Amino acid sequence: MTGPLLLGVRHHGPGSARAVRRALDEAGPAAVLIEGPPEADALVPLAAEPDMRPPVALLAHVVDEPGKSAFWPFAEFSPEWVAIRWALEHGAPVRFIDLPAAHSLALRDGETPDDEERDEDSVRLDPLGVLAETAGYDDAERWWEDVVEHREGDAFAALGEAMGALRESYGDGGHRRDLVREAHMRLQIRAARREFGSGHEVAVVCGAWHVPALSEKTTVAADRALLKGLPKAKVDMTWVPWTHRRLARASGYGAGIESPGWYGHLFGAPDRPVERWLTKVAGLLRAEDRIVSSAHVIEAVRLAETLAAMRGRPLAGLTETIDAVRAVLCEGSDVPLALIHDRLVVGDDLGEVPQSAPAVPLQRDLTKQQRSLRLKPAALEKELDLDLRGDTDAARSRLLHRLRLLGIAWGEPARFARGSTGTFRESWRLRWEPELSVRVAEAGVWGTTVLAAATAKAEADAIGASALADVTALAEHCLLAGLADALPTVMRVLADRAALDADVGHLAQALPALVRALRYGDVRGTDTAALAGVAAGLAERVFVGLPPACAGLDADAAAELRGHVDGVHGAVALLEDAGLRDRWRAVLRTLAGRDSVAGVIRGRCARILLDEGELTDDDTARLMGLALSPGTPPAEAAAWIEGFVGGGSGGGLLLVHDERLLALVDGWLTGVSGDAFTDVLPLLRRTFSAYEPGVRRSLGELVRRGPGGPGSASTGGGLPPGFAAELDPARADAVIPVVRLLLGVGASAGGGDG
Structure with a gap:
């Protein structure tokens, strides 16, 4: 053999990993070359640290643009990781020989300099998928298990030959940048052979797809020509933790695997992998309180082996074990099977890196x-x-x-x-x-600390915010995050924006977040005096501008302002200012009684006033009667009903308890013409469909009986079902033990003292 030892592998393949270890033990190379970014050469010694636990990944990012980054992941069963560990244990140098990250990240937004236009229908070849299909398999994972994972011996020669045939038929297979990468790898192999000698003194661990290109006879000049003119960026590189779940995605090396947890098990199991795997499955199901015995495991092992024999497979693979688990341990259900796939087949393993690893x-x-x-x-x-x-x-x-x-x-x-x-x-x-x-x-x-960075980011976001609501939300966030140093800047911007913004919708949208910030500040013991002053001024401006803003609105604008009314009402209720609350109630009275205000807003304001005790039942009935009078357009009347009893306001219970209001709604609805009824029906359905089923049923009973029928409270003939003229102490006391139990104070005490 005159060339280097080319070990073509499947990235993250346990069979390849075991074969690489055997090949390195037999050859004992003087140096190990690995497909990966050369900037990581200085980080290789960290792989021997006791605190380094895969899965981990090499992270490279552009210094000036950290978002432009790339990962090179490694699992315990990755052939590259096995090669790194072997080299560190035997004192052999490790070199990464792929295209430097400085070039690959600079090329991220473009192609290689000589890249040609490609047809829109061209696709990137999946080599393993093509080989599996050629062999008659419809699943590349299953094909890989049969030809590599379940067979003894190294498959490097066979894989290299198969990849050579694919390269002859498909060329670069749509991976145009691979030509540049392979040119760089060939140059690095030549340099290593000059340094360490010829023959097998140099071992190369790379994706099997690259083996034909790396064994190809090319000139140094031709390879350098491919690399000429490549853009370059300044990059930093370090180790970061990785996860099995991320290995299951087609990222990094582009060799996303569907079952990293299963592959990790195959690599780590010393013997009897199927038995050990099904024991893990049984342990998981038992932890979820499912009844699984050792007999279940034995039967599942037998079934998996029988299925493998019937399907002509050398050993039971993941497909057979999953089928056996479904039939025996899960009793045919796919529900626990989904848990097994998530926890074991994929897994949630998170790696660790040592503290000595470079980091910002x-x-x-x-x-x-x-x-x-x-x-x-x-x-x-x-x-x-x-x-x-x-x-x-x-x-x-x-x-x-x-x-x-x-x-x-x-x-x-x-x-x-x-x-x-x-x-x-x-x-x-x-x-x-x-x-x-x-x-x-x-x-x-x-910044260099979380506090300093968050403070600087908050100040910059406040200055650059385009909407008043964004600034108030940022003020709330500053209090939640304890960014006292950022608050002066945020408050200055907030005061400036509030003074200049004349849009009542913007002011009303900003007020609730500002008041919540006051509340959160109280919880955390933060000084919020400045926020209180701004909130009070903002509320006053909302009070002045809201009535004229609620006139002449279409349906969408009215619905939006109705939401702002709710938000402002909740905010004012939290402000400890009786004067502001009184002025807000005056605004609500104005809105509830002004005909030019949209019906949904008038109805909502009337409901708020009723809940606050500012409207009597007679006043409420009068307002409803006016809103539902024959002279009011049906659509406007339906909108008033939506505002009064819709939107999750608990209006259904109000109608159940107050038959006068129900009678007004019922009388209006029965008097609407057929054409108008068709127009208002969608709004009414939306209003009443939000009620609880029990509330709808009670309303139906009341309407069926009629407000003037027997047992009607409004006619003095009785009370609705479930209600009495006076409190029944015995029935009331019966619920006291349950209430005590819910409150955690015990249910044994008698109910009479409640």
């Missing part, structure tokens, strides 16, 4: 805070409940909010409060994805 300062500060707050990143999504009255949970909350402001979506809020007023509790969904390492690198331009 922001990443180091984040890692330090994660350790101090005991918030370990994990690939599996988990719920985190925080009590903001505790120092540790409050600090966790601030960290998660700061990361969200920086665009690092490690945690997503599951819920912040009961209703919209805020509480001392928060709930988060945490899940660490490898791409977040890129987001951390991008956010590094704002």
Whole structure:
């Protein structure tokens, strides 16, 4: 043999990984060359650190544009990882020989300099898919298992020959940039052979697709010509944790595998892989409280082996084990099978990298805070409940909010409060994805610590915000994240925008977020005096501008302003200012009684006033009677009903309890003409379909009986079913034990003292 030892592999293939280890043990090369970016050569020694645990990935990003990045992932069963570990254990140099990341990232937005126009219908060849189809398989994964994973011996020669035939038939297979990469790899192989000698002293571990090109006889001048004129960028590179779930996607080497958890098991199992795998499955199902015995496992093993024999396969593979699990352990159900696929076939393993790995300062500060707050990143999504009255949970909350402001979506809020007023509790969904390492690198331009970066980002966002609501939301975020140094800038911008913005909709949209910020500030003990002053001024401007803004609106604009009315009402209720609340009630009275205001807004304002005790039942009946009078267009009357009892306002119960109001609605509806009824029916259906089934049933009974029928409260003939003239103490006391149990105070005490 006069050439280097070419080991063509499938990236992330356990069979290839075992074969590479055997080949390296037999050849004992002086150096190992691996398909990968040469900038990573200095990072190879970290692979021997005890804190390095795959899956991990090499991350390269452009220094000035961290978002322009690329990953090179490695699993424990990746042939490249096995080659790196072998070289480190035997003291052999390791060189990465692929096209440098400095070139590949610079080429990300374009093609190679000599790339020609390609037909629109050209496709990128999947070599394994073509080989599997040629062999009569409809599944490339199953073909790979049969020809590599389940057979002893090395398949390098056979794979190389098969790839050579494919390259002869398909050329580059649509991978035009591979020609440039392979030219660079050939130059690096020549350089290594000059340095370490000829023969098998140099071993090359690369994708089997490249083997024919790397063994091709070309000139140095021809290879250098392909590399001439390549753009170049300044890049940084480091190790980052990776996940099995990300390995299942076609990324990195482009060798996305469907079952990384299964492949990891095949690589790590010393013997009897099927038996060991089905034992894992049984353990998972038992943890989910499913009844699985050792007899189930034995029967599943027998079934998997029988299926493999019937299908002519050398050993039971993933397909056979899944079929056996479905039939025996899952009793034919695909529901637990989905859990097995998610947890075991794919898996949620998250790798670890040592602290000595290069990292941007922001990443180091984040890692330090994660350790101090005991918030370990994990690939599996988990719920985190925080009590903001505790120092540790409050600090966790601030960290998660700061990361969200920086665009690092490690945690997503599951819920912040009961209703919209805020509480001392928060709930988060945490899940660490490898791409977040890129987001951390991008956010590094704002500062070297999470606090400094979030402060600078908040100030920049406030100055660049185009809408008033964006600034108020940012003020709320600053309080949630504890960014006291950013608040002065945000408040200055907020005051300026509020003074210049004359759109009542914008002001009304901004007020609720501002008031929520006040509430969150109270929870966290933050000084919010400046926010209180701005909120009060904003509320006054809304009060003045809202009545004229509610006139002459079409249906869509009226629905939008109705939402703003609800938002402002909730915000004013949270402000500890009795004068503001009185002025707001006056605005609501004006809107409820002004004919020029859209019906949906008038109806909503009347309902709010009724709930606040500002309207008596007689006043409410009068307003409804006016809104539903014969002179009111049916569409406008239906809109009033929608505002009064629709939109999740609990209006159904109001109609059940107040038969006068129900009689008004019923009388109006029966008097609407046929043509008008067709027009208002969609709005009425939307209004009443939102009610609970029990409420709709009660309303139907009342309407069927009629407001003047027997038992009607409005005629003095009795009360609706389920109601009595006076409280029944015995029936009321019967629910006290249940209420005590719900409140956690015990249900044993008697109900009479409730």
